[in-house]
Amino acid sequence: MATIRDVATMAGVSVATVSHVLNDSRYVAPETKERVVAAIAELDYRRDGIARSLRRSETGTIGVIISDIKNPFFSDLYKGVEDTINGLGENQNLILCNTEEDADKERKYLDVIMEKRVDGLILAPAGGNEDYLQALVKRQFPVVFVDRSLSAVRADQVVVDNRQAARELVRHLLDRGHRRIAILKATLHADSIDRRVEGYEDALRAAGLAADPCLRVDSASDIDAAYRGGLAVLDLDPRPDAVFCTNNFMTLGMVRALDARGLSCPADIALVGFDDFPWADSFRPRITAVAQPSYEMGREAALLLHARLRKQRTGPPITVTLPTTMLVRDSSG
Amino acid sequence: MATIRDVATMAGVSVATVSHVLNDSRYVAPETKERVVAAIAELDYRRDGIARSLRRSETGTIGVIISDIKNPFFSDLYKGVEDTINGLGENQNLILCNTEEDADKERKYLDVIMEKRVDGLILAPAGGNEDYLQALVKRQFPVVFVDRSLSAVRADQVVVDNRQAARELVRHLLDRGHRRIAILKATLHADSIDRRVEGYEDALRAAGLAADPCLRVDSASDIDAAYRGGLAVLDLDPRPDAVFCTNNFMTLGMVRALDARGLSCPADIALVGFDDFPWADSFRPRITAVAQPSYEMGREAALLLHARLRKQRTGPPITVTLPTTMLVRDSSG
């Protein structure tokens, strides 16, 4: 691999000049520039980004830490980040890390990507690494939380109003006459899920009902676990009128459980869920849900981070709250 | 940020010694080591991976270039890569790039990640950058193709037998008595899709039927485009008995089109598709499909690349062909 020295030698100039034509960072006489460009082409020279990063202390790489790229919510969010960064015209790349809600895994990822000197971080924290993250933020390292935040860490964040969206969803169920409403809760250490549970309780309380602990089933956040959780919901005695699923994997597992029990929705039991799917229309039953603007959340996170990286914004962290959309379909009865 | 010099000074040793305790690369007296470790902790020293990469000419970063992480096929594949790399105990990270089947975008991504000196590349090529990739391979840069390959570029690859799987799928349709079988084809520059079309033609030919060009509809590979393509299929006159969808987005779009036209499947028209979905059971109609082992494809790709990186395997490129699974459900009638 040719280096900048080789180019300089071949063009009969100094490395400084080559560097400057490469970066367009100072005037170079047209004829000189031409010779340099020719040498670059001749040698098929490619600048070494690692050496460059070392010198400039900036890598052009951003870390994205989420729980599961297989979740359409996150893949959509990721796309929002990627498209936005590209649209900004930066040659930034994204290192994607899936924590699967595991704090140790998250910690390990944090260690290695920080060692790699990423310029900034976008993350949906799994919880459990508050101290580490607080230390990062304290030394001004750019961090943006997305989907979830950590009360112990003050950083830029983009979220939705989970509590109010959940409240609306459950109120809708109450409006349709359902009273015995179960909740299938994903057990993540995520404040977003906690807020959704609160919204559920709010709605019940507003209807003069108490949240019955027996009506709550917890499940790990993957489809298989949610399926088992869904069975548990259906096996409650007496069977609930309706069930609120706290995220899209819960909904998918719940629907699978309905199938397994040969029950039909909404006839036998109604269902509402947090999160929509890209292919919701091909689903049966058609799910009544709250859709999060996942792509836009990624987009906003990228913009927040970019503003910090470019020092276009300094000072205290800000919170961007994006609106959700209520989609009334068949599953709510 | 503390550097290795700071640590050396504080511990009263040379930088060489610090480096060696960091990398466990030569004997260091226990007491000395202890002082170094203490200094590291005291200063909260973190090694600079960029400087390290420059010196070692190895970054611990792998590029993954695919067309669309929102496609469950690819997100599953990505997970397979990630889990496998982690399981190998390497501190490798993955830079994920979505090309959206755009050769220019792919080229740009290639440029920037090569400049970042990734150690290797796993890619599902969009087509159009054969020369660039061939040059990479020629200078021994580790490249693994996955899902698709490029006839002009000889590199390790992991694929499935697309042609035979498609043939089986279409023969199944013929077995069920369907004769006028349309094909909804994703227009990618991917040999995998070409093989699927051939399989479709094989099956028809074997049944003594000619592939009628009128029965083929091309569509870009996203759900919205496939929806429009699906409408075109349904508007053929006379309407086909059945349709073969060449990938999962085609299937999704086709189903949406059925809905829009108020047609039911398989009663009005049968359907089979390449690729299964993680939540296929919640789909209506239940799709008869060929499932690809997407996660395992990612896994195998990671293993192939790893073997190259560690020089455990040298010599000519190899091809790993993984088996597909035929899933007969309702949509085929």
Next chain:
DNA sequence: TTGTATGCGTTATCAC
């Protein structure tokens, strides 16, 4: 058992 010194390939500061 440990230390010294060189170089990895750039960028940027001076200097002319």
Next chain:
DNA sequence: GTGATAACGCATACAA
């Protein structure tokens, strides 16, 4: 208009 050269932070060959 252009050039010399000192860092950036680390790993390692060579010395002691």
